[in-house]
Amino acid sequence: MILSPGAVTLDTLRAVYRDEVAVTLDASSLPGIKAARARVAEVARRGEAVYGINTGFGKLASVRIAPGDVATLQRNLILSHCCGVGAPLPAPITRLVMALKLLSLGRGASGVRPELIALMDAMLAKGVLPVIPEKGSVGASGDLAPLAHMAAAMIGEGEAFHDGTRLPAAQALARAGLTPIELVAKEGLALINGTQVSTALALAGLFAAERCFQTSLVTGAMATDAAMGSTAPFAPDIHALRGQPGQIAVADALRVLLDRSAIRDSHLAGDDRVQDPYCLRCQPQVAGACLDLLRQAGRTLEIEANAATDNPLVLSDGSIVSGGNFHAEPVAFAADIIALAVAETGAIAQRRVAMLVDPAMNFGLPAFLSPRPGLNSGLMIAEVTTAALMSENKQLAHPASVDSTPTSANQEDHVSMACHGARRLLQMTENLAHIVGIEAICAAQGIALRAPLTTSPMLARAIARLREDIPELAEDRLLAPDLGAAARLVATGALSAPFALPGLKG
The missing domain is CATH 1.10.275.10 (Fumarase/aspartase (N-terminal domain))
Structure with a gap:
């Protein structure tokens, strides 16, 4: 290349x-x-x-x-x-x-x-x-x-x-x-x-975040179907009236993913719920805002990747001038907004997991998605794991760029902290991959429990890929290997790769 x-x-x-x-x-x-x-x-x-x-x-x-x-x-x-x-x-x-x-x-x-x-x-x-x-x-x-x-x-x-x-x-x-x-x-x-180390770390974080985000749209659609949620909030006119580009793209993606779901069609006439929880209904607004942040960070990092950032620089007129292109503030800000997008993507996914395992919220599914709750704990503690990871990401999302300390005998008296601000994205995206992977497991389990009703053809393909590595949960078993396998499917893009979702990168 x-x-x-x-x-x-x-x-x-x-x-x-x-x-x-x-x-x-x-x-x-x-x-x-x-x-x-x-x-x-x-x-x-x-x-x-x-x-x-x-x-x-x-x-x-x-x-x-x-x-x-x-x-x-x-x-x-x-x-x-x-x-x-x-x-x-x-x-x-x-x-x-x-x-x-x-x-x-x-x-x-x-x-x-x-x-x-x-x-x-x-x-x-x-x-x-x-x-x-x-x-x-x-x-x-x-x-x-x-x-x-x-x-x-x-x-x-x-x-x-x-x-x-x-x-x-x-x-x-x-x-x-x-x-x-x-x-x-x-x-x-x-x-x-x-700024090459900071930029490389931020790019690695961005690329991992893109795949997690892309898959979170698939698992969010799966969770919507598992909970028999409404697709009315994804109507294009709603999002056109606001005009936010990420929101419009996410709503488009969710409609495509849920198209021709028999689960949805089965309760259109008899559902007495007026509104779904925000974690379902506001997916375009929340995920769309995250998408806009990722796109903004991507533009900044693409510019930085092409920049001359050492010092001094030889200018076009032959002069050699000291400046400050080495200051990584743009990268620090980009890393911080990626961190915000990662934390929020995980936060709303975690709420969907919590909803699916809660019999008071999941519209008729058994407690903790076990076919025999009581004797079996089902996915009870998988949800707790998502809560732990979500909380860790909240803490890691604190902006690095707001910190500075003088160095080099006060010659370098304001610094960006971009490098570790970018490096923390690797841990955050690993956490997010696990959260989204657990959502995939829970949502697929919920959809299976709706049988003989079926989900949409696109989501059925995603579930079929999941089932190649993780079988349906009938009785309690050691779940840690399943959670690891699901995280790998998210991190590699295996669950979202078959879908050409509008305007998104994976």
């Missing part, structure tokens, strides 16, 4: 993340890269003071560096900034980090050599992935610590995985037939300044 700086789409980034496709930077970007490099080399040769080329960094920017020490300066920068802690980032995220860094450098504003680009290309092609600890960035002045670990592997320091084996970086490069690079003026700073 060719990565074209400034023009990469979310679809391309999904493929890089999920499919491990081979990637390389578009060759058309090389003239711009070479021109910026020539300008940096000229400044270094003439000896004029320019930040990051022949000065110290951060609070030490006023310290001039002698020409003979410029290469040592870049190496020391990388080694001193390798202060990450925690578990290594998963391989798909590390690949995405490197792809995003290639895109940023490819904008021709960073002043690196084509040889550095070629090494990153080769590392991705030959399965050499730096060991990048997950913690240590505050999301300003770039993701300094994690990106330093990436850069360290490129100079033969630190550790890297080669085809899944963790090795000293020099050995990993050698096994792949690659040679460490010696950094020259500006290159170390270009590698560690930038």
